Amino acid sequence: MSLPLVVAITGATGVVYGVEMLRVLRELGQETHLILSEAAGMNLSIETEYSLDDVRALADVVYPNKDVGAAVASGSFRTRGMIVAPCTVKTLSAIANSFTYNLVVRAADVTLKERRPLVLMVRETPLHKGHLELMARAADCGATILPPMPAFYHQPESIMDIVHQSIGKALDQVGVEHRLFRRWSGHARGAAGRPDGEAVAGEPAAGERGAGERGAGEPRAVERAATRETLRVASR
Numbered sequence: 001m002s003l004p005l006v007v008a009i010t011g012a013t014g015v016v017y018g019v020e021m022l023r024v025l026r027e028l029g030q031e032t033h034l035i036l037s038e039a040a041g042m043n044l045s046i047e048t049e050y051s052l053d054d055v056r057a058l059a060d061v062v063y064p065n066k067d068v069g070a071a072v073a074s075g076s077f078r079t080r081g082m083i084v085a086p087c088t089v090k091t092l093s094a095i096a097n098s099f100t101y102n103l104v105v106r107a108a109d110v111t112l113k114e115r116r117p118l119v120l121m122v123r124e125t126p127l128h129k130g131h132l133e134l135m136a137r138a139a140d141c142g143a144t145i146l147p148p149m150p151a152f153y154h155q156p157e158s159i160m161d162i163v164h165q166s167i168g169k170a171l172d173q174v175g176v177e178h179r180l181f182r183r184w185s186g187h188a189r190g191a192a193g194r195p196d197g198e199a200v201a202g203e204p205a206a207g208e209r210g211a212g213e214r215g216a217g218e219p220r221a222v223e224r225a226a227t228r229e230t231l232r233v234a235s236r
């Protein structure tokens with residue numbers, strides 16, 4: 001039996017990380033229990049086309065953030081862990097100090113005390129020393145600090161490729177199997193070290209590429225953009 005995964009979305013920029021994570025987990029058949037902070041609802045309308053109901057519909061169970069008596073507020077309710085995506089500094093601060101004033105923080109505190117994986121996709125920049133100390137404190141209590149920092153070795157060609165890479169790294173921490181991005185497998189195994197032709201979720205295998213998609217030897221999106229920028233500057 002697969003235990004439910006708790007997903008919380010708080011009001012940092014990048015609520016798309018939480019929304020897309022829920023969508024992916026639904027596709028993977030992983031049961032999700034969702035908590036949305038009040039500020040997450042505000043950012044949802046600022047940053048995306050989704051309504052609160054759209055997002056709630058992606059989860060199996062939804063709890064009000066005020067409901068500190070919900071199932072996930074107790075360690076006796078078993079889960080496979082919790083991901084906060086994205087996680088504000090305010091919520092990080094509350095988690096680091098066990099200031100369990102809402103269900104997001106209480107569920108995170110329970111996850112830590114039960115020694116289950118807690119992943120905090122902390123999002124703020126730049127960071128002052130207080131932020132860094134809060135992250136260190138949460139890490140000392142067992143949390144994984146996983147800011148959504150883009151990587152480029154998997155050759156992203158869209159914003160969603162970048163989002164999927166961060167989500168995939170978070171899912172790795174809670175042991176959810178996925179194929180959201182191409183994993184590094186060393187220099188020797190083809191372009192960018194990836195096994196040639198390997199398909200990943202949402203992407204075609206090499207032999208299945210359609211017109212306009214990049215094949216071996218064609219420039220990457222990032223190279224094309226860099227070339228355009230060079231030409232633009234040179235023509236000034």
Ligand SMILES: Cc1cc2nc3c(=O)[nH]c(=O)nc-3n(C[C@H](O)[C@H](O)[C@H](O)COP(=O)(O)O)c2cc1C
Pocket residue numbers: 009010011012013037038039040042043046087088089090091123124125
């Ligand atoms: C558009 C927008 C973007 C924000 N981005 C961040 C952010 O990246 N990181 C952060 O810590 N707070 C950010 N905030 C502020 C939080 O939403 C605010 O501190 C809120 O009280 C956090 O509450 P919560 O942790 O319960 O969601 C942002 C607010 C808005 C309106």
